[in-house]
Each structure stands twice: as C-alpha cells, then as structure tokens.
Amino acid sequence: MLELIVKNMNRVYTGWQVGSYIETDAVNFSFKDKTCAAVLDEVAKAFETEYRISGKMISLGKREYASNGLILGQGEGMGFKDLEITAMSETLPVTVLYPYGSDQNLTTAYGYDYLLMPGAQLSLEKNVEKYGRFEENRQFDHIYSKGEFTVIQKIDEVTFRASGIDFDLAEYRINEEDIFVTFQTGGLAGYDLAILTENKGQDLVWDY
Numbered sequence: 001m002l003e004l005i006v007k008n009m010n011r012v013y014t015g016w017q018v019g020s021y022i023e024t025d026a027v028n029f030s031f032k033d034k035t036c037a038a039v040l041d042e043v044a045k046a047f048e049t050e051y052r053i054s055g056k057m058i059s060l061g062k063r064e065y066a067s068n069g070l071i072l073g074q075g076e077g078m079g080f081k082d083l084e085i086t087a088m089s090e091t092l093p094v095t096v097l098y099p100y101g102s103d104q105n106l107t108t109a110y111g112y113d114y115l116l117m118p119g120a121q122l123s124l125e126k127n128v129e130k131y132g133r134f135e136e137n138r139q140f141d142h143i144y145s146k147g148e149f150t151v152i153q154k155i156d157e158v159t160f161r162a163s164g165i166d167f168d169l170a171e172y173r174i175n176e177e178d179i180f181v182t183f184q185t186g187g188l189a190g191y192d193l194a195i196l197t198e199n200k201g202q203d204l205v206w207d208y
Contacts, residue, residue: 001029001043002058005036009058012133019059022049033137096135097124101143107174115144148184169195 002018009016024047031039044051044060051060101115116122153161169179178194 002060005039006058008036013056015056017057019052019054019057020061021059022047022061033139035135092134093127093131094134094136095126095128095131096133098122098135098137099124100137100139102139102141104144105174106145114139151186 002021006016006018027046029039029042029046031042034042040051040058040060047060049060049062051058052063053059099117103114106112106115112120117124147165149162149164151160152163155161173179180192180194182192183189
C-alpha cells in the first residue's frame with residue numbers, strides 16, 4: 001500500500017520513499033477520488049495505527065518513545081495551562097483539477113472507464129505557480145456521450161425525420177440495448193421513446 005502511495009506522490013514531486021511499516025493481513029480498499037493524505041488516514045484507521053512523514057519518507061505504524069517519567073495533563077500544576085480548539089474556516093484552493101464525466105453510453109472501445117475531456121485531457125491547472133499544487137478529483141455524472149438533434153418532419157404516426165444525425169445509430173448500439181430519444185420541446189416534451197428502426201440516420205421509427 002505504501003508503495004502505491006509513494007508512486008502517486010512521485011508523479012509530481014520526486015524523492016518520496018517508503019519508510020518502516022507494520023505487517024498486516026491482506027485487506028481490500030477502494031480509493032476512488034481520494035487524495036494520498038485521505039488514503040493514509042483511512043489505512044491507518046483500518047489497522048488501528050498511525051502514519052508519520054519525515055522529510056519525504058512515509059512510515060506506517062505507531063511510534064513508541066521510551067518513557068522519561070514525565071506526565072503532562074491539563075490543569076494547575078499539570079503542564080498545560082490552556083487548550084483551545086479553533087475550526088478552520090478557510091479551505092485551500094484547488095489548483096489542479098482531475099475532472100471526468102459519467103460512464104453512461106461508453107463501450108470498452110473508448111479506452112477509459114469514464115468520459116474524459118476532449119482529446120482525453122486528464123487535468124486542468126490554474127494558479128499552480130501562485131498557490132502551489134493542490135489536487136482534487138471531481139466527477140460530473142450529468143455529462144456523458146449524447147447528441148441533440150431537431151425533428152424537421154413527421155412522416156406518419158410512428159416515424160419522424162431528424163436533421164443533423166450524421167452517423168448510423170445502429171453502429172453505436174451498446175450490447176443490443178434500446179436507443180432512446182428524449183424530447184426537449186414541443187407536444188412530446190419530457191417523453192422518452194425507444195427507437196425501433198432508423199434509415200441512414202434520418203427517418204426514425206419510435207415505439208410508444
């Protein structure tokens with residue numbers, strides 16, 4: 001686990017190393033959209049231990065110190081005079097964003113599990129030089145592969161003609177699933193109808 005965390009840290013800042021660690025049983029974790037710091041926190045809690053970072057070396061396991069007999073506590077004559085907990089209202093700016101969309105309408109031929117930005121761009125960066133590198137992953141479920149076209153003619157009760165469809169819908173069918181058209185305006189606004197057949201991407205026959 002530490003090897004994987006260190007590998008991800010070294011993507012941007014080189015020199016990170018694995019330090020000491022405890023032996024544990026094999027455990028499966030899911031770390032989708034989590035930072036390395038969040039992963040370290042979760043792993044440490046799962047094994048009821050702690051982690052520490054010295055320079056660029058990450059270690060997992062409780063750090064034990066030899067007792068010198070000194071006991072500190074809060075109160076008169078106990079060492080601490082006062083403790084105050086203050087909530088931080090300011091959050092660090094996100095300067096490196098890894099955005100991705102939904103997995104809807106994607107096939108294995110796409111090559112990625114989720115929809116990426118145009119050109120398979122993985123990240124967006126802004127003000128890194130000013131504030132440093134603060135990364136965040138964010139999914140946008142409402143963004144997925146789809147097209148918007150205009151109905152230009154009604155052929156009969158179950159057939160309409162659409163403009164702008166320049167591809168064969170049948171070639172993009174996923175696992176023989178139905179192809180749906182969702183009407184945005186007009187008398188059928190809000191209806192989702194399955195397309196039964198299509199003719200060269202123009203005449204579409206729907207199913208009531």
